[in-house]
Amino acid sequence: MRVLLANFEDVMREAAARWTLVAYFALTTIFIVIFASAVNLDIVNGALAGAKLFGKEVQMHGNPMAIDKLVLGFESGFSAVIYLLGTFLAIFATAHLVPRLQEKGTIDLYLSRPVGRTRLLLSRYIAGLLLASINVGYLIGSIWLIVIWKTHVFHPRFLLGGVVILFVIATLLAFAFLVGVVTSTTAVSIMSTYAIFFFAAVLVGHERIAAAVSHEWQAALINSLYWIFPKTAELGQAVVALVSGGEAPERLSAVLTPAPFVTTAIFAVVCLVLASWLFEKKEF
Amino acid sequence: MTPAAIEVSGLRKTYASAFGRRRIAALNGVDLRVAPGELFGLLGPNGAGKTTTVKILLGLTRATAGTAAISGLPVGDPESRRRVGYLPEGHKIPGYLTARQALSIFGRMSGMDRATIDRRSVELLEKLRIAAWIDVKVRKFSKGMTQRLGLACALVHSPDVLLLDEPTDGVDPVGRREIRDILREEARNGTAVLLNSHLLSEIELTCDRVAVLRKGEVAAAGTIDELTKKSPKFKMVATPIDESLLAGFRSTGAGVERVNGHLLLSVTDAEHLNALIDRTRAAGSLVTELSPMRSTLEDVFVDLIKASGDSEVGGADAGPARPPVSVGSASAELPFAGNLSSARNHEDAQ
Structure with missing residues (x-):
């Protein structure tokens, strides 16, 4: 536990010293403050009778909107944005953890302690994940509280979206750690993780792509890659579907099956096991 | 029988290129034994295998053959490092940490509790004369101060074995003497110190015994008096x-x-x-x-390296190795004794 806490403190202090993270928190806070101060809603009997955005009246055309639906719509849309932004920022803020650890002159200081290599790597992984959780939790939690304050609508499903986002971050961070162990380069870790994110998202249409290719082996390869890589597109849809609940369109609700979660979790575990194995074997 | 603080036997390390086409023998059967409380110097030209030996002792790299143990525990066991303090050459203590934070993080990674770390940190930084900088970020430290802090990190958990790579690098003469005094004090308290340095005068002033590595082998070993007899x-x-x-x-x-x-x-x-x-x-x-x-240690060292007839940096191609030179803790063999007669005299140099 001491090792984990020491690593967590190290990761947090480094994060605090890095301007990227400070900038992220500053921008997020500015967004939250603007959001909180700019939106003024007039709610009558659970319906939105009037709204002011940046002090300007929003035309309702005499049709009051159900506030519950409005909140649901906002939170669904916003969760999709956070899925993309939160994931990218979390990877950007944590992908350096392994390359920096492996720097000459630094790795010796850590490995000369009575800590197994796998334990050291995994404690940094957990620390990185906690850091990402704080980032995502801060943004989602603040927006959720502001929505409750402004609308009095309590919608805990919005937080469920955060859990899926963290699951995706955990998966991609495992991959970034694997690349970091192999290459010791932060830039390569970040770029390859983003590439996996987009490539895996494209593979959501694997059936159509496989049907379009000319050779059977190409189709088999595409289908295999689909099952190997994390299901970034499906999990993005799952975030929106979870937040929307029963209001979600059917095409989104259809992804709420165990398959994307299980295969993505397997990808993450394989990446972590491989990263740990390579880190154990690596000579410094 | 008390186990040796450091015991290395028949240690070999061969580095292979990406496809194994070229093999370089960094260590060719090294035997070393350092007793508790002993100040031991490891000398050798660049590529002689000093750093590889230390890295194997710390589990940073693995031996191709042979055994290495610290306080009786094989170096593959992370527990062997619980009582080891290490100061690497050109270490990079994260610049975003203060001295106090660095000692706290590395102390906890060695299993210490916060109260002991706090007490020990102040004590060590005072001894190393950087106590006033305890809450200053490491990035603001001069090279000599960073080196002192590195030594504090190596000492924070009161280790039984100290492995130091160029510990006085960048430190002023007064600081060097202070560091030497600290190392002697540690040795008096039973800590085995393995000093790896290019500063032969430093080794001569500090160590009880030395081993000279050449092309991955122990070319000579013994007390300073024996070597410079x-x-x-x-x-x-x-x-x-x-x-x-x-x-x-x-x-x-x-x-x-x-x-x-x-x-x-x-x-x-x-x-x-x-x-x-x-x-x-x-x-x-x-x-x-x-x-x-x-002769000075430098004379002995230079003669040894010249005697090899090859001043090339790096290890030799892997091949059948000569039997390793056995280094006893009490009486050391001096396979180069004949070279001493040709040693350049220290007094002449003056």
């Missing part, structure tokens, strides 16, 4: 000295050299020396000074 060379001041006398000396097989008004005599033994003195006096000359010459 009085060579069969003598400085003689006598007047008058003419060429016929010198020719007489040479006829006995002695080496004779005129240096700055005195003679440098290479003799086989004490009897030979006395015979030369008799000749001098018989020739009517007066001997006013006769003193044995002593």
Whole structure:
């Protein structure tokens, strides 16, 4: 536990010293403050009778909107944005953890302690994940509280979206750690993780792509890659579907099956096991 | 029997290129034994295998063959590092940490509790004269201060074994002396210190015993006195000295050299020396000074490396290795003893 806490403190202090993270928190806070101060809603009997955005009246055309639906719509849309932004920022803020650890002159200081290599790597992984959780939790939690304050609508499903986002971050961070162990380069870790994110998202249409290719082996390869890589597109849809609940369109609700979660979790575990194995074997 | 603080036996390490086409032997069967409380110096030119030896001891790299243990525990076991303090050369303590935070993080990674770390941190930083900087970020430290902090990180958990790579690098002369005193104090308290340095004078001033690595093998080992023992060379001041006398000396097989008004005599033994003195006096000359010459560690080191006939940096191609030189803790073999006679004299250099 001491090792984990020491690593967590190290990761947090480094994060605090890095301007990227400070900038992220500053921008997020500015967004939250603007959001909180700019939106003024007039709610009558659970319906939105009037709204002011940046002090300007929003035309309702005499049709009051159900506030519950409005909140649901906002939170669904916003969760999709956070899925993309939160994931990218979390990877950007944590992908350096392994390359920096492996720097000459630094790795010796850590490995000369009575800590197994796998334990050291995994404690940094957990620390990185906690850091990402704080980032995502801060943004989602603040927006959720502001929505409750402004609308009095309590919608805990919005937080469920955060859990899926963290699951995706955990998966991609495992991959970034694997690349970091192999290459010791932060830039390569970040770029390859983003590439996996987009490539895996494209593979959501694997059936159509496989049907379009000319050779059977190409189709088999595409289908295999689909099952190997994390299901970034499906999990993005799952975030929106979870937040929307029963209001979600059917095409989104259809992804709420165990398959994307299980295969993505397997990808993450394989990446972590491989990263740990390579880190154990690596000579410094 | 108390286990050795550091015990290395038949250690070999071969580095292979990406596809194994070229193999470089960094260590070719190294045997070392460092006892608790001993200050041991590891010397050698670049690529001799010093750093590889230390890295194997720390589990940073793995031996191809042979065994290495710290306090009786094989180095593959992370527990072997619980009582080890390490100061790497060119270490990078994260610049975003303060000295206090760095000691806290590395102390906890060694299993210490916060209260002990706090007490020990203040104590160590005071001893290393950087206590005033305890809450300053490491990035603001000078090189010498960073080095002192590195030493504090290595000492924070009161280790039984200290592995130090160029510990006085960048430190001013006063600081060097202070670090030497600290190392001696640690050794007095039972800590085994393995010092890896290019500063031979530093090793000579600090260590009880040394081993010289050359091409991945222990070329020589022993106490400083053994290695720099009085060579069969003598400085003689006598007047008058003419060429016929010198020719007489040479006829006995002695080496004779005129240096700055005195003679440098290479003799086989004490009897030979006395015979030369008799000749001098018989020739009517007066001997006013006769003193044995002593080599410095640097002389020994340079001769050893020259004796290898190869000043190339790096290890040798892997192949059948010579049997390793066995280094006992009490009496060391001196396989290069013959070279001592050709050692350049320290006094001459002055």
